[in-house]
Amino acid sequence: MAGQTRMLFRHVDEPGLASIDTYRRLGGYRALEKALRDIDPDELLSSLEDSGLRGRGGAGFSMGKKASFLPRGDMEKFLCCNADESEPGAFKDRELMSKNPHQLIEGIVIAAVAAGIGQAFVFIRGEYWEVADILDRAVEEAYAAGYVGENILDTGHRVELVVHRGAGAYICGEETALLDALEGKRGNPRLKPPFPAIQGLYGGPTLINNVETLSNVPHIVKNGSDWFKGFGTEQSPGTKVVSVSGCVQRPGNYEIELGIPSREIIYGLAGGPPEGHEVKAWFPGGSSAPVLTADELDLPYSFESMADAGSMLGSGSIIVADENVSIPHLALRTARFYHHESCGKCTPCREGTNWTVKMLERVISGEATPMDLDVISSVQDNIIGNCLCVLGDSMAMPVGSMVAKFRHEFEAAIEAGRDAAPRPLDESPTDVKPVPVGAAG
Amino acid sequence: MxxxxxxxxxxxxxxxxxxxxxxxxxxxxxxxxxxxxxxxxxxxxxxxxxxxxxxxxxxxxxxxxxxxxxxxxxxxxxxxxxxxxxxxxxxxxxxxxxxxxxxxYDLFHTSPVGRHRVLVCHNLACWLRGAEDVLDAFCEAAGVDPDEADHIGTSSEDGAVYLRGFECLGACDIAPMASIDEHYYGPLTPEEARTAVEQLRSDARPIPDKALAGRETAGGPEPEPDPRVKEGEA
Amino acid sequence: MTNGEEITLVVDGVEVRAQAGMMLVDAAKHGDVEIPVFCYEPKLGQPVGACRMCLVEIEGIPKLQTACSTPVRDGMVVYTQTDRVQEAQNAVVEFLLVNHPLDCPVCDKGGECPLQDISMGWGPGKSRVIDPKRHFQKPIPLSPLIKIDRERCILCYRCVRFSQEVAEDEQLQLLERGASTFVGTFDDRPYIAPFHGNIIELCPVGALTSDAYRFRARPWDIEDAGTVCTLCPSQCNIKLTVRDERIQRVLARDNFEVDDGWLCDKGRFGYQMIESPDRITEPMIRQGGTLVPVSWEQALEAAAAGLRDAGERTAAVVGGPSSNEEGYLTQRIVRGPLGSPHVVSTYDDAVDRELLLELSRPQLAASVADIDRAESVLVLGTDPMHSMPIIDLRIRKVVRRNGTRLAVATDRPTSIDGVAEETARYSPGAMSAFVEALAAETGAEVYDRAEGELGADAERIAGILRPGSTVIVWAGEPSLAVADLAAQLDAKLLEIPAGANGRGLREVGCTPVAGPGLSETSTGLSPTDLCEALTEGDVEVAFLVNADPVRDAPNGPGWNEALQKAKFVLAISMFEDGSTKHADVVFPAESYTEKEGTVTHPDGRLQRVRPGVPHPGNARPMWEVLAELAGLLGDETGIDSAGEALAAIAQDVPFYARITEGEIGGLGVRWQEREAARNFPLAPGARPERSSVVVPTSHVGTTGGVPGASPAPASDQLQIGTYRDLWAAEVTDRSPALRFLRPTQTLELSPADAERLGLNGTPEVDVRQNGTSLRARVAIRERIRPGTAFLVDGLGDGAGALARHAVEVSAAEGGE
Structure with missing residues (x-):
């Protein structure tokens, strides 16, 4: 389909791609052979750095540079593949892993060798049970074929790989929370510094990369960094898998080169809203990104242009809302998510998400005044920048943007709520019902 | 001790x-x-x-x-x-x-739950495509309170089905969707939700044709590869 | 720039000197700038940056930073009062109060609450929250000693961090997630662990309150008084909360060199014993079989008469909690006017003076803080959790934070086994043999390297110990091998004595083998022999100073008989007990909250015990009473104050020379670190003749085996060891809050023996040896050495007498 450039998704629907035989038949594991036999690890690392590959998890930091931060030396180092894809709107890693697990495994082993790492983990979210099963089978095949484990391809390199299943906590996608979860604790983010590259898993130097990032590695190694830079933009070479969902006709993953107009993705690839409907608001980078409006559909889809528009590209997940969608409800859904997923460690996030939900519920039930909207905005401002990790900001930014851009809708919602359920003035506010101990949500 | x-x-x-x-x-x-x-x-x-x-x-x-x-x-x-x-x-x-x-962690149950665990995504992408109706249909068929199911999760009286409104399950391409006994299904209609509950009651495999497994990637058949990609395969 | 280097930074425009690596929040204090914190507490380890209260602006860093987790650098420019910082502080306070009930008028923390203070000082001053707050059942018991009010909790993590990272009992946990998070335990069980009271003090709000202190006082009603807890050798520094001349509460008085700022629950709640209505408050004389209150004159006269008659046939037993002054005056009375050499302060049989000197040498002495500096620690012959609890926390800390290597060699499993790199188990009574084998492994050539299991165990333990950087924490059988081991490793020794002031009492002369200052003296009877001599009538008078041998001696029944047979018993005691039952004259004893004097910590630190509450009834300062008694017996001491008593000690103990209360001060001073340490009687390097070392024969069990060779018990027999449980103490019985902790006699044995003896599933057993029998519950413990089993000493059931004996065990008759 026009607009797509399939590199990671090449042969994606080829029957049996998840098996090692098919993968190898289509050229798989040649990059690994080349990397281990023909290139020394330092060169490998610099070619990854040269390629300009940016992390695909959301932050967009240079993958090679991150790997180069790991100290040299014989200490045990770790690689963690972040497969805890939980950002609302993101589902690219699921498809990459379930359709082409060996591409990821190959990328992990190459990256591990480049950074002198002997132990790798895939931290996969617990909900992806089926995918984890696929991955487990693939890892087993790769071990049997000698691509993983002791003395890989008789080159003396050792990379152990364990698939670790999470158990349902969005916060584990935050890299230091992921480390805590992998260490068997509650998935709370850690203070940084120290950064994981210096002191990560079990206190050792740790490289953490997203599934899509690592899936790029075999392609770079096989074809060279110059070839890779022939795709995408100068600031962000390569392709990007974009997950499009919400009010569009063909939700799904589309692999594109960054820089194409956003409209082309939403309308061209995903078919746009159903006939007769139009885009009202869209999240360009998952639910953590401040919403953009229909006026901003022609912006090029790139890290830079989304940032200039006051939002972000993040993991590259577009959620589209059409004109029928109530923005206050959308804001409440968004806030509820972050409230539910807040780990509770730091104050502004724990209490801020919780308070925001209560206030938005009052907006919808009509038990608010327009002045409460100012409180909501101010609470979002009080969260931003004051938290231990970015989860709090991830609610405050989109919710703040919705109140700012669609304030009239919130005011209307208050009126509508009041009309729908009028309450006598002398009645006490919401019944205070004891929360049973242990109640979640 | x-x-x-x-x-x-x-x-x-x-x-x-x-x-x-x-x-x-x-x-x-x-x-x-x-x-x-x-x-x-x-x-x-x-x-x-x-x-x-x-x-x-x-x-x-x-x-x-x-x-x-x-x-x-x-x-x-x-x-x-x-x-x-x-x-x-x-x-x-x-x-x-x-x-x-x-x-x-949300997936660990520290109190008893029904035999079959149904997690209905109620996050943005699914909500935009009718998740509320799907969850209501599940609840109605299972005979449980939708509000309770949505917020903290609850099980049907016969112990067959545990229902919970869940945050994004990472399958917005098949929204509205649900995870049933750790397998993904979607896109679902309220009708299919009701069918699924009936099937689960008799421990049958639910709505097999809505299973995510085996579903093709969005965007139609494999396009002709970009010449640059093709070059890379040589 | 290395950590510790002096650097300069600017805080709010003021130049501040600090050490590099220090956290900004602490460095700012040098410039009189207070940065508010909730979660930060350096005692808990690394900062977590969770509460976000300490956000500050640092030049060059775009985002606000948490001052609690930012190490200072030279030239750092920090702002703590800018609009941006104030907005963040206001925001965090407002967030913290979103769910806090603000029930300050009925909250115990009111008036001493960091949340109140910080809300006033750094909060917005008004609330915008009109939404319902979260609700919990409140207050509910978290344990019999602590109530938890989850609505007040601000989730600062301090209490759970204490449980995870300091006490490491890991019972107290955060449950659920996000705004639903709450502090709790598995399955709503009680949180019962020996240090759990510390969480009350750590809590920055009124969420965790002491059940015993609830609604007793407001901060403006109370006075603080500092003293030292003498309930065990830890000698933790404490602060009494006093209202209307009664102790309401005990808090830690941080002393890094002693307790690291923690207290065990015994020390925290044991003050109830002092407030007990059962205290003896009048001097008493036995008349017609009962003790009747009399005047001090009468009592002193009667005491003097009783002692005078017996003269050299008098023996003094000085109990562990006695102060140096009490011990010194007692031995002075006994050795001086009475002319008797019989003074003991422990029930373990004494070693000879040479060995005592060798083991007490200042060069070999470890300070408690040396544990923090050591690369390895050996715990030998004792479970610090029971013998000196605060050391348990210290060792856990260094293993966790410094990576210190820990080896444990004991007969009974210890509570720190879990953090040890290597553990070794020997049979009860075989400690000396183990130490010799260990010394041999470290290269001491006078000992033969052991074969078999013993040799292998010793080798494993030796492999952990770093020459030149080891502290050996030990108790049990003293032997020259302990000193040789230390010498070989260039290690330092920290001996845990049996009594709280065991070291001080020994050093002021309460030992039959040495006079004050460990000086040479005519040797008195060992405790075992003394007990026998009293029974036989060779010694006629027992002078008990804060001592209850009937309860505390391993051979309690023997002492009961001995005291019964004694012609005259003078007892100084807080309570009527198994020993005062035989007393002819009783003086009311002072507690450590009433007493003025000094004690010597096991590491040689002299500390001041200071009165915080008045004496009950007619009780008087004991140094004064003892000085009067000495006078009545013809020794005019001229001592008219506690200070003069200390001066007399300083006179007679050369290595305490010239020490004064002023020099000891609030935090104490180690005598080894003073100039006078040079006066220690044994010249450095001088070694006693090996042949002079006495192997304490009474330590060898009736099996007659050589220590170390673990005797193969008959198929239905077990070799018994005993241990003094932390809670097998008078304070447990006499403090209502602690009573639930009184241990039940329990026979701990290995799974193999349980299987062998058919005791799986048997709830209770009878343990028999040579006519004596006691009943015990059964506990099967993985880490117990097969063939050995353990009982609790100090419960008054005579278990101590079974130590090192082989016993027969069978299911309890008529039991469940």
């Missing part, structure tokens, strides 16, 4: 001053839960083997706490206090530690 801990009143009950006194008087040092002595805990062999093999996979034993809790949940249907104690004894940690971990 602590098998005998069945307090007449739980600390979280509605306590009168007299209850409080009685509760304090009933607390004995041996009711505390330090690391259980392995010799004092009976563990099903299969569970013990699973936990021990998980412990061997990691440089540090505690990393096995998630796999251990999964094993407990597989074995008992939920993370029972007794199961948690057993896992704690094998791992040499306190049951409190494992309970703390278990209650952090």
């Amino acid at each position: 602590s098998d005998g801990w069945v307090p007449e009143i739980k600390p979280t009950d509605d306590l009168s001053a007299a209850d409080r006194r009685r509760l304090v008087e009933s607390m004995r040092p041996e009711d505390a839960e330090p690391v259980p002595e392995l010799s004092e805990v009976d563990i099903p062999d299969e569970l013990r083997e699973r936990i021990e093999s998980a412990m061997q996979k990691y440089p540090e034993i505690r990393s096995a706490s998630l796999p251990a809790l999964w094993a407990v949940q597989r074995h008992y249907g939920w993370c029972t206090p007794e199961g948690i104690r057993q896992a704690a004894a094998v791992m040499g940690v306190t049951p409190g530690y494992l309970e703390s971990v278990a209650t952090f």
